[in-house]
Structures are given as C-alpha cells and as structure tokens.
C-alpha cells in the first residue's frame with residue numbers, strides 16, 4: 001500500500017549524489033589523498049566558498065601530519081586550529097541567516113553545534129595522547145563537511161543570493 005511517510009523517507013537523487021560524493025571524498029581522505037575543492041562544492045557565495053576552501057586545507061594539513069607520524073599533541077593542535085576556524089565560519093553563516101531571515105536557521109545552526117561538540121571530543125582524546133583515531137577523525141570530518149556543503153549549505157544558496165549575498 002502507498003505510504004506517503006515512507007515515500008518521504010526515501011532520499012532524493014540530489015541527496016543520494018551528495019552522500020555518494022561525500023563518501024568518495026572521505027575514502028580518499030582515509031587513504032591520505034589530498035581533498036581538492038571543486039566547483040561542484042561551490043554554494044555561489046564567495047565568502048563562504050573561500051571559508052570552505054580553508055576548511056578543506058585544514059583536512060589536508062591534518063592528513064599530512066598523520067602521514068608524517070606526528071604525535072597526538074601535534075594532531076590536537078591542528079584540530080584546534082581547524083576547530084577555531086570552523087567556529088568563525090559557522091558564525092559567519094549564522095549571521096547571514098539572521099540578517100536575511102533564512103527559515104531553516106535554527107535547524108541548520110544545530111548541526112553546526114553538533115559538529116563543534118564532536119570536534120571538541122576528538123580534541124580531548126588527542127590531548128590525552130590517543131592518536132589511534134586520527135584516520136577516523138579525518139574521514140569523519142571530510143564526510144561531514146562535504147555532505148554538509150552539498151546538502152545543508154546548498155539549501156540556502158539561492159535564498160541568500162536572492163537577498164544580495166555574493
């Protein structure tokens with residue numbers, strides 16, 4: 001029998017493609033291959049694209065640090081730098097949501113908070129000398145970021161651009 005609720009639960013083609021791309025990039029990250037920013041990741045807003053590029057550069061920096069066999073302490077420092085910059089980036093997005101009245105602001109911002117909590121948790125584990133999860137951290141960050149860009153960030157793209165954000 002047709003069940004509209006079940007139907008809603010099915011991911012759309014766009015969602016499936018986004019998740020596939022995110023998984024593919026996360027696999028690359030796991031193999032310590034550099035992640036490159038591509039136009040497919042562009043939300044069409046210069047300031048945000050620029051910040052996303054920096055976040056990807058942080059992932060590559062972490063990847064290099066792991067490849068060089070750096071200590072958990074160093075990995076923690078890279079992650080702290082990334083965490084700090086992530087906060088700046090999230091605040092930037094959230095300010096734009098507020099100024100322009102983006103309807104999904106609360107839900108979107110909540111995904112930001114959840115990610116910040118996750119990064120803090122990883123940082124604490126590195127700080128306690130546990131470098132064993134370095135690869136998993138990198139994979140998680142890559143998958144989260146690309147999925148977030150392709151699904152959540154793309155969702156506000158045309159709205160903000162229509163409100164004059166470029």
Ligand SMILES: [Fe+2]
Nearest residue numbers: 093148152153
């Ligand atoms: Fe976001």
